[in-house]
Amino acid sequence: MPLVRESPYRFRIERHGKMRVPGVVFATEALLPRAGEDRSLEQVVNVATLPGIVGASYAMPDVHWGYGFPIGGVAATDVDAGGVVSPGGVGFDISCGVRLLAADGLDVARLRDKLSALMDRLDLAIPRGMGQGAVWRLSGPSELDEVLAGGARYAVEQGHGVPADLRRCEDGGVLAGADRGQVGRRAVQRGLTQVGSLGSGNHFLEVQAVDRIYDSVVADAFGLSPGQICVMIHCGSRGLGHQICTDHVRAMDKSMMRYRIELPDRQLACVPVESDQGHAYMAAMAAAANYARANRQLLAEATRRVFADVLGVQMHLVYDISHNMAKLETHEVDGSPRRLCVHRKGATRALPPGHADLPDDLRAVGQPVLIPGSMGTASYVLTGVPANPAFDSTCHGAGRVQSRHQAAKSVHGKELQHQLEAEGIAVRGGSWRGLAEETPQAYKDVDAVVAAAEGGGLCRRVARLVPVGVVKG
Template identity: 55%
Template sequence: MKEGVKRIGEFEWEVPVGYTAGMRVPGRFFLSEALAAELEEGAIDQLANVATMPGIVKYSLAMPDIHWGYGFPIGGVAAFGMENGVISPGGVGFDINCGVRLLTTPLSQRDLKKKGELIERLYEAVPTGVGAKGGIKLSNRDLDEIMLEGAAWAVNHGYGLPEDLVHCEENGHMKEASAKDVSQKARQRGVPQGGTLGSGNHFLEIQEVREIYDEVAAKVFGIARGQICVMIHCGSRGLGHQVCTDHLKVLEGATKKYGISLPDRQLACAPINSPEGRAYFSAMAASANYAWANRQLIADMTRKVFQEFFGLKYEDLRLMYDVAHNVAKIEEHSVNGKRMKLCVHRKGATRAFGPESPDVPSDYARVGQPVIIPGSMGAPSFVLHGTEKAMEATFGSTCHGAGRLTSRTQAKKHIHGREIRDDLLKRGVYVRAPSWGSIAEEAPEVYKPSEEVVRVVHEVGISRLVARLEPLGVIKG
């Protein structure tokens, strides 16, 4: 471990104030020995840099999937006081509300005799990859409504069920959204991409529930061993990216204007209550809403394919839950025994609210919020639940996934997409992607093992394991 970092528990590490000049609070992160061996040194420096930002409370935190990111580390969580704190696009990431949802089905593996055909149908139905345009035609007015209403827009237009909304974080819509500070450019990128998966690590996966760790919680979430599920992983596409780019420019100016001194220019930020801070927050919320609508539209396409292919009813595919991985939100948390309204940034981290939290849907209240951790292509995914410990230790947050180990160029040089496809097929995973290159870039071996990441959050107690899902078929962008 890097010099100056203190181990304070089996999986808990502290970066003391003074590690970097100007730190206002200590840094805290969670890692096992095995994950510590893979840690990029730059990520710890980034965690310490975040601790210097005005108004940060308690700790600058990072989850066990920590890695080097833009300004903030990926896997980072930081909360800022509303009165004296800041908001920063670097703490949210470029793909605003990149997230995951899990649909459950009444099917089991023996229903999937024509799995290849099913995957091909889904590949046709869900636009993926570079240049993909929406299966759903949106007008400028639709886009305006989507940015305000989120997933509810899709449901109100026939692309879902009212109960889907209850099973989305924030009910699939941030009320602080405004389209006023979303540029023309962002809008033009948003219109054609509604209902598209995108590329990179985004996917739609058919999975089987292979193991249940917590029978009670699994039952409450409606998950059973042997059940077939569909996981959708995507975000706000070009719109969210453009909003981030546009506002970074403004906030770089604002950092100077408000006399905020930062150790890294990528941490550009503004007071939460400044015009610049408010403009970013409302445009970010509009992008988050777009992402929720996007996942809702893709879920609708998926349900229709399953309806036709298996003769199921639309409502047989139930939305278990939908979580955001990249977002900033206004939440109330307990800080040193005092309730405080905070702007919580989660960048590559998942909200993990505990039992009886008012933001957890009533049918899940006694267990806590479902947490969905997608594996990389070919690797297992996990369902966990939020805990009281997370509320105390991490502002109700946990990990989001695995984190890359190898660069895409390295992966393409040493790994051949065709071999990966054949290898996965031997293990019963059918992969459909636009090219061999896009399979190689996302090969399972370029990621840290997701099992180890979830083991750490489970052991620390900031979320607890409920189920493991293994992939059977993947559509990649």
């Protein structure tokens, strides 16, 4: 794939073939996908053929191969000019995201003597993996409907959290426009037993310590201090979101001919946002997003109870943000405001200081951006910056360089656990294979990814966090 280097942290793929816009890759030479092993740059080119796409087809520094869109892909389509919505630009784990809690008055020195007891209790309190139950036993489909409509807000109303939590959640914890009628029967069946569960794969709950502060003013606004203990939760909409994506991709694949849409990859199946089918997907996606936000709210409450019981400390919410979404937003394009459908797949919204969507107590400093590393490596808290060149978007994590199969062949889970514990990281895994699949060697260097995102003008560093203990699916 011919790349033109525009700056130390930005490469360009010129328009060719049926591309409607160029491709833009935020990365360094070392972070670019490996030729012959990862075809994500081909996916960047394919995304550039979507009807109504504006600006460019963007790739974040953690970009790697995905379904249709690359993971770490951002694309905005002009809603009023026939722009499309593509479920592949959101992903199967709709509204997968990250929540960060900070413990009040607890630092790593005070935690050490009780770390093992804390991790044992978290191991018992956090359901994860397939068929392992959930924190919340819903009364039936009618209560699931409440979750799909109300998200984290409904969870708080039922006693799972406090109203202050919602002020530190994207969209106040609930995405408007959800329609239970657009969620299929199989998705409902899968969702009934999983709300309040962690999932498997790269999902985790990690106890962390604030290792470094880069901006003390912003960190103070976020509620972070040096040495402070935090908990990062990474999960999404579980089987319900996966089924919604599956159902709507199939339906759109059958409908594209009607809209005279031709694409180089059927995994990019899409329809105009302002079509009945486009509205149906957006409504189902919103329902899945609300499920994911309720899910993280419930897991946060389970975590709070454990910290209160074992350590006698309270925890406040720093922020909750998704990284698999399509959202209707207004951005300036060619000098005028346009209504866009911004797809962020493995990419995080990063609102700058002064943005109207920020809560009052964060408006002066910008939105917290939560970037998990790979198990055993650092994670980051960033903030949005003005004049972001990719529709207020940035990276979402480290980004894989090995498949799960490759990773599992490289190390045994038990060996990896011993290695991490020798580094002072307590590990509670769901299975040896699942642990091996998430070995840090399977991911890019998160420090380099964050440096490239900052260098590319996508965000700014606020704090670095290091792992103390991890609960894996």
